[in-house]
Structures are given as structure tokens and as C-alpha cells.
Amino acid sequence: MSTPESRIGGDPVPEIHLDSQDTARVRIGGDVTLETLRALGARAVVGLPGQHALGLFDALRRSDLHYLSSRVENNAGFMADGLARVSGSVAPLLLSTGPGALTSLAALQEAAASSIPVLAISAQIPVAGLGGGRHGYLHELPDQSASFRGVVKSTFTVRTLAQIPSALTAAWELALEAPAGPTMVEVPEDILLADAADLVPPVRAIAPQVRAHAPRPELVEAAADALAGARNPVILAGGGVARAGARDELRAVAEALQAPVVTTFGGKNAFDWAHPLSARSWLEDIAVTEFLEAADVLLVVGSGLGETSSNYHTFAPGGRVIHIEADLGKVTSNHAGLGIHADAKLALGALARALDTRAITERAVRAERVRGRIDGLLDTVIARLDAQDLTAERALVDALRRAVPDNVNTYWDMTILAYWAWSAWDPRGGEFASAQGSGGLGYGFPAAIGAAFGHRVDGTDAPVLAVSGDGGALYGIAELATLKQHDLNVTWLIIDDGGYGILREYMTGAFGAATATELARPDYVALAEAFGISAELVQPENLAGAIEVALAAPGPRVIVVPTVLGLFAPTHLDRLA
Known part of the structure; x- marks a missing residue:
């Protein structure tokens, strides 16, 4: 059994004694909850305690689960998002009742939009008070789960000890089912505290049964026929490809067709930028929009063609669309076409096998000309950037890309530098994750x-x-304590432009002036140092060296860069005029 120090990585956590009995013999509903998570394969949990969740957190002392101690529930939700991404599985998020649970909703919305499997486990008031709203319990809501139903894939309220393993297993499986996403289970305070010794045996290993969405054969055949006969096929790959682990299958389809691949911002990890068929991800440029529109057959996979993936809904395909999507509600919902409701890996694998049996129209000729078309497209994009005064912005992106090792994962807030990175960042071997969901x-x-x-x-x-702006940084500033407590290898780059830079740009462009965008903010370097974290203020021209040193050294580091960045021209506006 791990100690609190080894699990938490900081000062010892004060022990919580529910009564005077020997805690080594205690086994309560909180233990059943954590046993079930461990049986499902969890190795770590994120969260913070609260009054109604004490039984859950007391059980942590008897569990070998690693615990990440957050300071704010919304930040804890984002931490679970990051944990799920690197673990490749469900990240449990432990919450208290009412304000604690509700504070996580924005993070769970991001997990839902980006299809990240987070299992929120919220405490609740005692069973007898559920649904009444009359008992006056602290944190009580008449229907807490109602607040989650528009955000998560499912909610369930446990009412007996025996329900805990099955409820958590069902929520775990649904969180992983494509499209992945967050789920929520409520466990009342008295169930978490109830003696489980004679009611629920220790939970053994559970093999989650995750339903696979395989494509219907006739749809695969129709798609293969259309693509094999196309003269100018193009592929638009979204985040669903990367999340499904379908990079190899996508490459096989692209190479079979000799079709260029454009990736969405969320799908940057779906296709290697160094591949000769990569047309990258400059989706906000009209040249890319027209490139996609010119396809006689456009294969869209793992994207719902939402706002940012369709150049703000200005995209109008000129040819036939084949749409592979795991979310049934998104299949051909924005553009008519051949819809295939399926997991991206299964669908692309089946499509690659089907293409192997078909003659590909003009494949040899296309192989010679497609690289020229891609080079011409990217040259057009770069020429448009060259015509704007964006030297400082492009130099900063390039310097940061050079400084970050190829296999380092990067996590981006909604800031101007991230907007640049959506288009300009080559993720190489590291995951690119941002809040654009x-x-x-x-x-x-x-x-x-x-x-x-x-x-x-x-x-x-x-x-x-x-990577954060100074405005977004203020949302998570309390987690400097978490970072120090766990002594994690996080380098936090803060671009300090004095306010909400993106909104400043939008308002100035729309109205000629910005309102409520300028911010008083702390001395971020001094603040980080107050938490015992190394920090420094660097000028943009010195950023690369500072990042290289920070990422090479163990432990946390904060780097603040004072600079005002601009966005490149939103060329989609030409179509809206």
C-alpha cells in the first residue's frame, strides 16, 4: 500500500478518522468506488475533497491509486483531460457536491467537444434527500445531475452499495466508446460512508466491454468505388483519426489513392507533416478552402466539419463528400454526402483493404502531380503571410518549434500564439492539444x-x-501550488500582452476599438517564485534558449514573455462580405 507522501508527492495529508475503530479494517463505499476504478485499469485519479466526499477521500489512504491534488474543480477537470490523453484511457475525476461538481462543467464541456474520456465521480447528499430540495443540506441541489446532462454522455445516481461497481463500469465503457467523452456518476455521502464488508466483496479485475462502431460493408464498398474512380481525391482528417489510433490506416488510404491530406486543428497528430502527401492545416486560408472544394471526391474522416474545420462555415464542397464519423449526430449533418457511422480506425482499415482490390484512376499520373499541387498550395499560403506585417509572430512560432524537442507534448490555451499554432505548428512526435474544442x-x-x-x-x-496568455493564465494560477506540491516537469510559457489579446483583436477589427480587454495582472515571475518555482522574464528573441533550458531541467519552470502579437488576416471574411 502506498503512503500519502508517495502518492501525492508533497507534505503528508492529515488522516481522517470516521470513528475510533482500527482504520486498517475499515472498508466502506469509498473503498468500493476506488476498488472498481482500479479493477477497470485506472492507475491515477484527479480531484479535491469536500464535505460529502470524505468517505471517498478517506478510502484513498487504503488505495494504491496515485492521486493528483488540484485546487479548483474546473482545473481538476482539465488535469483529467491531460491525464486521459497520455494514459490512453479513462481519467477519473473526484468531485464533491453542488459548487464543487458544478465548477467542473466547463472542463467537462471541453472533454466532450474534444472526445476525451473523463469519468466524473461526484459525491451527493444522503440518499433520503435526493430529489427533494427540502432538507437544507449544504451544497444541495434539487437535481444535480440535470446540470451535467447537456455536457456529458451519461449520468447515473448510485442509491445502494451494490450499484457502485456496475454503475462505474458502465460509465467507464461509455466514456471509451467512440466518440469518446466524459461521463458522470453520483454517489451519495451515506453510500460512500456505509460499511461494505458484508455487502460487496472486494472488486476483482474488470475487462471493460467497449462497443465498436464498425462500418457497414456496402458503405465501404461505395466509398471505395467513388474514391478509386476519382481524378482529384482529397482527404480532410480530424481529431477522431488521432484519437482512434488510426494514423497507419489513414496513411494507407492516402498512399493507395495518392491523395493529399489536410488536417483539422484538432487532427494535427493524424498525419505526419513530413509525409509528401501532407497539405498541413492552414484551414483559415481561402486557398486551403478552395483546395478542398476542388476535390471531385472529398473524404472527411474524424471531423464533424464544424466552425473552425470549415473556415467558419464558408466551405462549400464542389464534389462528392464521403463522411466517416463516430458521432452519429454529426454524420453528413453539415454537408450532404455518403455517410459512414463508424470508428475511424475500423472504417479506414476496411477502406484501405477495399482499395487494394480496385484499380485507381490515374494513380501514376496523380502521384507525379500531387506534390506540385501541395507545394503550390503552401506557397500561396506563405505568400499571403509574407504580404502581412507578421515577422515577429512567425519568428516566435518558429523559435518555439525549434526549441521544443520533437517528442514533447504541448498544451495550448485560447491565446493568440495558440491560434497561430493551430495552423503553423508541426506536432512531430508530440501531441498537440488545445482548447479549441x-x-x-x-x-x-x-x-x-x-x-x-x-x-x-x-x-x-x-x-x-x-502555453497561455496572461488573461488565461489567471484562470489556473492557483495550480502553481499543485505544480510545486507534485514537483512535476511542466514548463509554463505565459505570453503577457496586457489583456485578452484575441478579444482585443476581434473588437478592434469589428468596432474600431476594444472594450474591457485590458487587465491588471500580477508579476508572474514573482508570483511563481513565491510558490517556490523557478521563473524568468525573457524577451521574444531569447525565448528559444530559455525553453530549451527549461525543458531539459527537471521540475517546474515558468517563463514569461512580454509581447503583443497579432493574428494573420482572417481570409474567410472575404467570402462573408
Whole structure:
């Protein structure tokens, strides 16, 4: 059994005694909850305690689960997001009742939008008070789970000890089922505290049964026929490809067709930028929009073609669309076409096998000309950037890319530098994760903490990079305490432009002036140092060296860069005029 020090990585956590009995013999509902998580394969949990969750957190002392101690529930949700990404499985999020649970909603919305499997386990008031709203319990809500139903894939309220293993197993399985996403289980305070010795045997290993969404054969055949006969096929790959682990299958399809691959911002890890068929991800440029529109057959896989993936809904395909998507509600919902409701890995694998049996129209000729088309496209994008005064912005992105090792994961908040990175960042061997799924502030730093904690649990202790603006940084500032307590290998880059830079740009462009975008903010270097974390203020031209040193050294580091960045011209506006 691990000690609190070994699990938490900081000062000893004060012991909680529910009564005078020998705690070594205690086994309560909280233990059943954590036993079930362990049986399902969890190795770590994220969260923070609360009055109704004491039984759950007392059980942590008897569990070998590693515990990441957050300071704010919304940040804890983002930490679970980062943990889920590096673990490749479900990340449990432990919450208290009412204000604690509700504070996690923005983070769970991001997990839902980006299809990240987070299992929120919230305490509840005692069973007798559920649904009444009359008992006056602290944190009581008439229907707490109702607040989650528009965000998570499922909710369930446990009412007996015996329900805990099955409820958590069902929620775990649904969180992993494509499209992955968050689920929520409530466990009342008295169930968490109830003696489980004679009611629920110790939970043994559970093999989750995750339903696979395989493509229907006739749809695969129709898609293969259309693509094999196309003269100018193009592929648009979204985040669903990367999350499904379908990179190899996507490459096989692209190479069989000799089709260029454009990736969405969320799908940057789906296709290697160094591959000769990569057309990268400059989706906000009209040249890329027109490139996609010119395809006689466009294969869209793992993307719902939402706002940022369709150049703000200005994209109008000129040819036939084949849409592979695990979320049934998104299949051909924005553009008519051949819809295939399936997991990206299964669908692309089946499509690659089907293409092997078909003659590909003009494949040899296409192989010679496609690289020229891609080079021409990227040259057009770069020429458009060259025509704007963006030297400082491009130099900063390039310097940061050079400084970050190829295999380092990066986590980006909603900040101007992240908007650049959506298009310009080559992820190479590291995951690129940003908050563009739902667009909430405060994602980058806590997500990086969760990822770094996951690396520690898996024994690698690999460094990670978080990127925030000064406005978004204020959302997660309390987690400097978490970062120090766990002594994690997180480098936090804060771009300090004095306010909400993106909103400043938008308002100035729309109205000629910005309102409520300028911020008083702390001395971030001094603040980090007050937490015992090394920090420094560097000028943009010195950023690369500072990042290289920070990522190479163990432990946390904060780097603050004072600079005002601009966005490149939103060329989609030409179409809206």
C-alpha cells in the first residue's frame, strides 16, 4: 500500500478518522468506488475533497491509486483531460457536491467537444434527500445531475452499495466508446460512508466491454468505388483519426489513392507533416478552402466539419463528400454526402483493404502531380503571410518549434500564439492539444499538469509544455501550488500582452476599438517564485534558449514573455462580405 507522501508527492495529508475503530479494517463505499476504478485499469485519479466526499477521500489512504491534488474543480477537470490523453484511457475525476461538481462543467464541456474520456465521480447528499430540495443540506441541489446532462454522455445516481461497481463500469465503457467523452456518476455521502464488508466483496479485475462502431460493408464498398474512380481525391482528417489510433490506416488510404491530406486543428497528430502527401492545416486560408472544394471526391474522416474545420462555415464542397464519423449526430449533418457511422480506425482499415482490390484512376499520373499541387498550395499560403506585417509572430512560432524537442507534448490555451499554432505548428512526435474544442479559457496549464502527472505514473517523467496568455493564465494560477506540491516537469510559457489579446483583436477589427480587454495582472515571475518555482522574464528573441533550458531541467519552470502579437488576416471574411 502506498503512503500519502508517495502518492501525492508533497507534505503528508492529515488522516481522517470516521470513528475510533482500527482504520486498517475499515472498508466502506469509498473503498468500493476506488476498488472498481482500479479493477477497470485506472492507475491515477484527479480531484479535491469536500464535505460529502470524505468517505471517498478517506478510502484513498487504503488505495494504491496515485492521486493528483488540484485546487479548483474546473482545473481538476482539465488535469483529467491531460491525464486521459497520455494514459490512453479513462481519467477519473473526484468531485464533491453542488459548487464543487458544478465548477467542473466547463472542463467537462471541453472533454466532450474534444472526445476525451473523463469519468466524473461526484459525491451527493444522503440518499433520503435526493430529489427533494427540502432538507437544507449544504451544497444541495434539487437535481444535480440535470446540470451535467447537456455536457456529458451519461449520468447515473448510485442509491445502494451494490450499484457502485456496475454503475462505474458502465460509465467507464461509455466514456471509451467512440466518440469518446466524459461521463458522470453520483454517489451519495451515506453510500460512500456505509460499511461494505458484508455487502460487496472486494472488486476483482474488470475487462471493460467497449462497443465498436464498425462500418457497414456496402458503405465501404461505395466509398471505395467513388474514391478509386476519382481524378482529384482529397482527404480532410480530424481529431477522431488521432484519437482512434488510426494514423497507419489513414496513411494507407492516402498512399493507395495518392491523395493529399489536410488536417483539422484538432487532427494535427493524424498525419505526419513530413509525409509528401501532407497539405498541413492552414484551414483559415481561402486557398486551403478552395483546395478542398476542388476535390471531385472529398473524404472527411474524424471531423464533424464544424466552425473552425470549415473556415467558419464558408466551405462549400464542389464534389462528392464521403463522411466517416463516430458521432452519429454529426454524420453528413453539415454537408450532404455518403455517410459512414463508424470508428475511424475500423472504417479506414476496411477502406484501405477495399482499395487494394480496385484499380485507381490515374494513380501514376496523380502521384507525379500531387506534390506540385501541395507545394503550390503552401506557397500561396506563405505568400499571403509574407504580404502581412507578421515577422515577429512567425519568428516566435518558429523559435518555439525549434526549441521544443520533437517528442514533447504541448498544451495550448485560447491565446493568440495558440491560434497561430493551430495552423503553423508541426506536432512531430508530440501531441498537440488545445482548447479549441469548446473554446474555454484556462485549459493549457492544468492540462499540462495532468499530462505530466500521467508521465510520472507511467514511469517516464517526460517534460511537457503549457502555453497561455496572461488573461488565461489567471484562470489556473492557483495550480502553481499543485505544480510545486507534485514537483512535476511542466514548463509554463505565459505570453503577457496586457489583456485578452484575441478579444482585443476581434473588437478592434469589428468596432474600431476594444472594450474591457485590458487587465491588471500580477508579476508572474514573482508570483511563481513565491510558490517556490523557478521563473524568468525573457524577451521574444531569447525565448528559444530559455525553453530549451527549461525543458531539459527537471521540475517546474515558468517563463514569461512580454509581447503583443497579432493574428494573420482572417481570409474567410472575404467570402462573408
